[in-house]
Amino acid sequence: MILSVTLLGLLWGVVVARVPTLWRDPRQRAFWAVVVLLALIKTVVLLPHPAILPNLLGVLTAYFLLRFLSLLTGRGTQRWHLALTAAVLAALLVLAALTDDVTLTGDLSALTVAYWIVLEGFLGAVLVTTARMFWAVAPDAPAGLPRLGLRAIATGCALVALYAAIKTGLIVARGTGLAHIDFAEFKRYAMHLQGGGILIAVAGACVPAARRSRDIIGAYWSLLVLRPLWKAMRDAFPEVILFSPRRAVFELAGVDDVQLRLYRRVIEIRDGMLALRPYLPETPPHSPDPADAEAAAIVQALRRRADGLAAAEHPAAFAGVGPEMADEVAWLSRVSRAYRHGPVTAAARTPRPSGSAR
Structure with missing residues (x-):
């Protein structure tokens, strides 16, 4: 609970603090969208909500993260990212409509397993790409806090990707009858991995902003x-x-x-x-x-x-x-x-x- 509250406070603090950057350039707007959506996800899960809503917000977060990476590296196109995200969203909506329940509380049907594979696979792929890129460029950054911030982003994204991979494996194992997994118990402990990863990544992203804020x-x-x-x-x-x-x-x-x-x-x-x-x-x-x-x-x-x-x-x-x-x-x-x-x-x-x- 303490980790969730800390993460929620950090996310909304970053959202408010970076509002002025929206007028600077598209990269700042893409990064701000990522943080806003993460803050919304962490807020939504604390309130009554449709089971699919946090997942759809997670896909949109991954889209803006892809957009941010594209603007940083000059690779990829917005049209391709938009098409891929739309396809994932459409697949999730169709699978959710065809199955009675997409939660992990009861027996997992093949459609439910497919739903989670599509979701976690997309999120995991984007996070792995992000982690690899930031880790690769970290040695070129100035020594000290800038380099540490980039490596923190890479580490945080890698931890969240690891969470997605473990969760996907357990869903497949339970859906195929190989193992009986109590996902309520899994969530109790694994959420520390996900929440900690997000906390580390956002804190790392705040390092350049903190130095800039000090100068301002x-x-x-x-x-x-x-x-x-x-x-x-x-x-x-x-x-x-x-x-x-x-x-x-x-x-x-x-x-x-x-x-x-x-x-x-x-x-x-x-x-x-x-x-x-x-x-x-x-x-x-x-x-x-x-x-x-x-x-x-x-x-x-x-x-x-x-x-x-x-x-x-x-x-x-x-x-x-x-x-x-x-x-x-x-x-x-x-x-x-x-x-x-x-x-x-x-x-x-x-x-x-x-x-x-x-």
Whole structure:
């Protein structure tokens, strides 16, 4: 029960977290469909449902997994995958209509055995293909978490394929009278193999997303930290704004979008500071912390400009920063914090940050 609840929570968490990726590319949409269907299957089995429903959802999951593999490798066609999936679904529906019961609780007729062979054979073949592909490409991935994530996907798919193979063998054995199998008891223990395999595979698939999410969160946090300083420059020099930001949650779909906005914010701050240079005081403020001194100089320059003082012919300069954008972000973040929280800022009644990070 704990494993089922953990898996269900993970699946729906991934579904919600990856909604923004639907606008990125077809691969992300195919992967999202796989996770959604897995989450639906695990939810449906906890509720009253037609016996065939989870099986049909499982076939659709396999189709989108095939689609995902096709988009990753450039092999296979959507038309072929769609035709194969349609044939499997049609076969299952026909077999289910011809037999009274497709569950494994009573005597298994030949049609019931055929139903499960078609279902588990299709699912097992797709899972084996997936496991082989991800295991084969894992050595080419960067060492560490990316490689571990790919191997986790392969291992999880292999475990679920093993579950399908064992279950199929037991169904055939019981259907032919070779052995009496209590499938209720089998499910009690074997579901750990299936659930554990899905858990490992989904966790492995989340590794790249986790790294990407860390970069996105870091960039977005920098946007928030830089906002007080950026707002001061924007209010003083509206012309430094390069273009209006896209106010859409879809910007969180990729780290590139957030990084672009972060770079733009740094450039706009620097353009504002360049325009503010002529108003810097001749004697720069002194502080043990260079970031506090820079923030105090900005406050004084803004005050001098607001008071209408003449611009200096030979303006002073702000502190120099290293050549990398990361150096600029780190330094301006320190200055922005000092600008917002420093006592000189409060005394000067400079604009307080408001609104969103956008």
